[in-house]
Amino acid sequence: MGNYRANLVICGGTGCIAGGGAKIRDAMQAELAARGLEKEIGIVMTGCNGFCAQGPIMTVYPDGTFYEKLTPADVPLIVEEHLLKGRPVEKLMHKDPVLKRAVPAMHDIPFFNLQVLRALRNKGLIDAEKIEEYIARDGYMAAAKALLQMTPEQIVSEVKASGLRGRGGAGFPTGVKWELCARVQGDVKYILCNGDEGDPGAFMDRSVMEADPHVVLEGMIIAARAIGAHKGYIYVRAEYPLAVSRLQMAIDQANEYGLLGKNILGSGFDLDIEIYQGAGAFVCGEETALMRSLEGKRGMPIPRPPFPAVQGLWKKPTVLNNVETYANIPPIILNGAGWFRELGIEKSAGTKVFALTGAINNIGLIEVPMGIPLRKIIYDIGGGIKKGRQFKAVQLGGPSGGCIPKELLDTPVTYEDITQTGAIVGSGGMVVMDESNCMVSVAKFFLEFTTDESCGKCPPCRIGTKIMHGKLKDITEGLGKPGDIELLQDLAQDIINTSLCGLGQTAPNPVLSTIKYFRDEYEAHINEGWCKAGVCRPLTTFYIDASKCIGCGACARVCPQKTVSGEKKKPHSIDQSGCIKCRSCYEACKFGAVKIGPGSLKQKLLEEAEAAKGVSE
Amino acid sequence: MKGNVLVVDDEPIVLKSCERILGAEGYSVSVAADPLKALEMLEAATPEAKDGYDIVITDLKMPGMNGIDFMRKLREKDPTLSLVLITGYPSQESIRDALALGIVDYLPKPFSPAILTGVAERAIEFKRRRASHDASAGGGGHDEDEMAAKLDTIIQKYKGKPGSLIPVLQESQELVGYLPPAVQRHIARGLNVPVSEVHGVVSFYSFFTMKPKGRHNIRVCLGTACYVKRAEEILQKLKDRLHIDIGEVTKDRKFSLESVRCLGACGLAPVVVVDKDTHGSVNPVQALDILKKYEES
Numbered sequence: 001m002g003n004y005r006a007n008l009v010i011c012g013g014t015g016c017i018a019g020g021g022a023k024i025r026d027a028m029q030a031e032l033a034a035r036g037l038e039k040e041i042g043i044v045m046t047g048c049n050g051f052c053a054q055g056p057i058m059t060v061y062p063d064g065t066f067y068e069k070l071t072p073a074d075v076p077l078i079v080e081e082h083l084l085k086g087r088p089v090e091k092l093m094h095k096d097p098v099l100k101r102a103v104p105a106m107h108d109i110p111f112f113n114l115q116v117l118r119a120l121r122n123k124g125l126i127d128a129e130k131i132e133e134y135i136a137r138d139g140y141m142a143a144a145k146a147l148l149q150m151t152p153e154q155i156v157s158e159v160k161a162s163g164l165r166g167r168g169g170a171g172f173p174t175g176v177k178w179e180l181c182a183r184v185q186g187d188v189k190y191i192l193c194n195g196d197e198g199d200p201g202a203f204m205d206r207s208v209m210e211a212d213p214h215v216v217l218e219g220m221i222i223a224a225r226a227i228g229a230h231k232g233y234i235y236v237r238a239e240y241p242l243a244v245s246r247l248q249m250a251i252d253q254a255n256e257y258g259l260l261g262k263n264i265l266g267s268g269f270d271l272d273i274e275i276y277q278g279a280g281a282f283v284c285g286e287e288t289a290l291m292r293s294l295e296g297k298r299g300m301p302i303p304r305p306p307f308p309a310v311q312g313l314w315k316k317p318t319v320l321n322n323v324e325t326y327a328n329i330p331p332i333i334l335n336g337a338g339w340f341r342e343l344g345i346e347k348s349a350g351t352k353v354f355a356l357t358g359a360i361n362n363i364g365l366i367e368v369p370m371g372i373p374l375r376k377i378i379y380d381i382g383g384g385i386k387k388g389r390q391f392k393a394v395q396l397g398g399p400s401g402g403c404i405p406k407e408l409l410d411t412p413v414t415y416e417d418i419t420q421t422g423a424i425v426g427s428g429g430m431v432v433m434d435e436s437n438c439m440v441s442v443a444k445f446f447l448e449f450t451t452d453e454s455c456g457k458c459p460p461c462r463i464g465t466k467i468m469h470g471k472l473k474d475i476t477e478g479l480g481k482p483g484d485i486e487l488l489q490d491l492a493q494d495i496i497n498t499s500l501c502g503l504g505q506t507a508p509n510p511v512l513s514t515i516k517y518f519r520d521e522y523e524a525h526i527n528e529g530w531c532k533a534g535v536c537r538p539l540t541t542f543y544i545d546a547s548k549c550i551g552c553g554a555c556a557r558v559c560p561q562k563t564v565s566g567e568k569k570k571p572h573s574i575d576q577s578g579c580i581k582c583r584s585c586y587e588a589c590k591f592g593a594v595k596i597g598p599g600s601l602k603q604k605l606l607e608e609a610e611a612a613k614g615v616s617e
Numbered sequence: 618m619k620g621n622v623l624v625v626d627d628e629p630i631v632l633k634s635c636e637r638i639l640g641a642e643g644y645s646v647s648v649a650a651d652p653l654k655a656l657e658m659l660e661a662a663t664p665e666a667k668d669g670y671d672i673v674i675t676d677l678k679m680p681g682m683n684g685i686d687f688m689r690k691l692r693e694k695d696p697t698l699s700l701v702l703i704t705g706y707p708s709q710e711s712i713r714d715a716l717a718l719g720i721v722d723y724l725p726k727p728f729s730p731a732i733l734t735g736v737a738e739r740a741i742e743f744k745r746r747r748a749s750h751d752a753s754a755g756g757g758g759h760d761e762d763e764m765a766a767k768l769d770t771i772i773q774k775y776k777g778k779p780g781s782l783i784p785v786l787q788e789s790q791e792l793v794g795y796l797p798p799a800v801q802r803h804i805a806r807g808l809n810v811p812v813s814e815v816h817g818v819v820s821f822y823s824f825f826t827m828k829p830k831g832r833h834n835i836r837v838c839l840g841t842a843c844y845v846k847r848a849e850e851i852l853q854k855l856k857d858r859l860h861i862d863i864g865e866v867t868k869d870r871k872f873s874l875e876s877v878r879c880l881g882a883c884g885l886a887p888v889v890v891v892d893k894d895t896h897g898s899v900n901p902v903q904a905l906d907i908l909k910k911y912e913e914s
Contacts, residue, residue, distance in 0.1 A: 014880075014895075015882050015884040018895035019897060053885075055884065198879075200844070200878055279786070279825060281823065282878065296780035296782035298818055299821065357884065357886065363842075363883065431841045442845070446841075455821070558902070582902065584902055
């Protein structure tokens with residue numbers, strides 16, 4: 001690597017690549033070459049930076065200027081102004097959605113400066129495809145310490161003392177899991193990594209695997225040493241092709257450097273790691289199901305005990321941890337359990353990565369100390385709700401989790417406090433919903449998911465979720481009956497009590513939590529035939545409130561059916577007979593003049609229009 | 618005239634309704650109450666002559682001769698004839714035998730007029746293509762042998778390794794495009810596992826498909842972030858436009874449609890992926906614009 005006076009760090013995560021990140025790099029290379037700057041200014045393509053919604057993004061070092069939403073056309077301007085004349089280009093910088101001004105440096109953007117990066121410590125800094133860059137950031141130091149200076153017992157006790165809990169969802173103490181397996185006698189043991197991130201709305205693990213694949217390998221080496229395993233598998237979703245290729249590259253490099261394979265770093269310890277591509281089944285996030293899948297079978301869970309730590313893959317003692325859990329291991333070994341506990345609280349130590357998405361300004365990947373209130377995440381880091389709308393709920397834990405309403409926004413993010421609300425911390429999906437989201441429809445969405453993904457082994461899960469989904473579908477289509485809510489609650493309890501694995505035991509959570517906090521919405525659907533968010537079409541009528549309409553015509557312009565009409569500067573109206581309830585007018589109106597009424601209103605308005613026509617004729 | 622159809626069934630009501638429905642669509646419809654009579658009629662009409670039949674729609678259970686044997690006879694006589702089997706008693710065996718005869722479709726009774734006219738349209742198209750194929754080239758047996766050899770290479774690579782079934786299926790799907798029963802049987806034989814186990818795995822994982830894909834495969838993400846940003850509407854619009862449901866392929870094989878459970882690109886929600894191109898922040902109102910780029914090729 002040469003010495004450059006400036007380095008351009010371009011994000012190469014899936015989000016930015018999809019937005020044209022590679023084109024930015026190519027344009028930049030061409031531009032620098034054209035101006036003879038290629039020896040002065042370096043370009044680094046990193047893994048996911050985390051601020052995905054603003055992609056493609058680029059940071060200029062050493063000053064740390066952060067540019068977002070770049071197009072190849074912006075490249076010459078940046079080179080000319082910033083790199084040659086030293087004048088950063090304000091119009092390409094991040095605009096603070098609250099303060100409405102440009103923020104030049106990445107470390108001043110609230111999205112970044114409230115985060116504490118531990119598992120993601122290398123995100124957006126290193127070239128994921130170069131092992132040297134990982135090593136330069138203390139990479140494999142922890143593995144060396146674990147292999148050369150510590151006994152397996154010391155590793156286990158350090159991890160136990162740190163209080164690290166499994167980041168995949170269930171929150172089982174990692175050290176305890178390792179200890180169980182380490183105690184089992186056996187010559188063949190397996191160490192597995194779960195990269196089958198299945199929760200819709202979650203992309204933490206994908207980003208770690210793409211941005212920092214070596215940290216996963218290092219975590220696995222340490223764990224393998226602790227339990228005495230010499231063979232490891234990383235189970236990755238086939239939907240993550242970039243993660244698969246970067247991990248493979250990392251494994252090849254580590255083998256070449258003697259960090260994997262026989263006699264690692266001269267310690268006499270052997271470990272081989274292979275990638276196994278999952279074939280798309282949510283239930284394979286469950287550990288026993290994942291092991292069946294690795295064996296080449298249908299991924300169906302089996303009863304525990306025996307626990308995988310005793311009898312796992314091919315009936316041998318096995319430890320399975322999630323990607324983010326492994327990313328936390330090397331710093332614990334290097335800095336000690338005490339350092340890890342400096343952040344978080346007693347029972348939920350350290351930091352947690354979340355994928356912040358939905359109706360929020362700053363969509364992206366964040367890492368925060370545990371115990372931080374939800375409000376801080378959503379309003380300070382997330383920058384609040386989009387389009388100035390009202391916050392309605394935040395969904396945590398995906399199909400196994402629940403929705404937390406605004407009254408509980410001060411809940412600290414810890415395993416226990418979040419579980420209290422009826423949601424779970426889960427793997428880290430955090431989907432924010434605003435007033436335009438219908439909670440019954442959200443519950444239906446999750447149940448549709450679990451109905452589809454239930455492996456079919458246990459009838460309560462296989463049949464119960466289907467019945468619940470059917471009921472929810474009825475309610476959203478205007479076929480709900482009084483008593484449906486109670487029936488749903490009753491069914492939910494039975495499914496929770498009688499299912500074998502985590503999928504069935506948690507599948508009803510989205511329904512229970514939405515009934516708990518948004519019962520009024522269910523009741524409005526059933527009793528009034530009214531979806532107040534305007535999502536369930538049979539239960540919605542869009543109409544224009546003449547007293548609020550200023551006649552700007554924005555609604556008429558977006559209407560695909562051309563059913564909105566009216567003279568300029570005079571109140572418009574919607575012809576109900578042609579309205580397909582697409583919401584376009586509602587979204588377009590800046591004055592709140594387009595209103596959402598109950599489904600039955602449509603008929604009433606049609607009759608009124610008919611009567612008015614009769615009078616005028 | 619759209620084409621000549623011969624309907625063979627021992628139930629007069631079926632003959633009558635087929636005549637009425639297809640007649641109204643512009644087909645010339647002839648009927649026969651039993652297979653022997655039908656064979657006579659076919660004998661009388663030479664394929665080259667104007668009154669040759671394009672489609673034969675036949676019942677399965679009939680007096681004198683069953684539908685399968687009847688179709689076998691027809692095949693011997695004219696391999697380009699489009700055959701459709703209708704039956705009140707669908708069974709695995711009859712489906713298998715009928716498929717082996719290269720039928721256009723298999724319709725369990727009762728069926729709606731729309732289904733019947735749809736099948737007739739396809740059958741005419743089939744006949745046309747078969748005729749032109751026969752004229753232009755010989756059979757495709759070489760391709761099949763070549764495919765089998767390639768499958769064997771994949772199987773050999775993994776044979777004997779524990780847990781190899783899923784990787785073999787993944788690579789085979791990449792090679793063939795999908796996993797039809799013949800490929801599953803081939804893999805089962807190669808890896809020495811029961812076909813039921815192979816099929817169990819294929820049907821369990823959403824990654825595996827038993828249906829062929831179109832030239833352009835459209836995947837609509839239905840993850841939570843995309844869902845709250847109206848991905849469902851996008852999917853509906855695509856379905857309406859292409860006239861296919863999830864997991865299906867358009868008649869011209871240009872597009873196939875799939876839904877996926879979160880691509881992990883939530884920052885770009887809602888996301889639609891066509892082949893390898895990711896389209897982010899798709900506006901549901903303008904969702905169909907995405908197709909434009911692919912429609913020409």
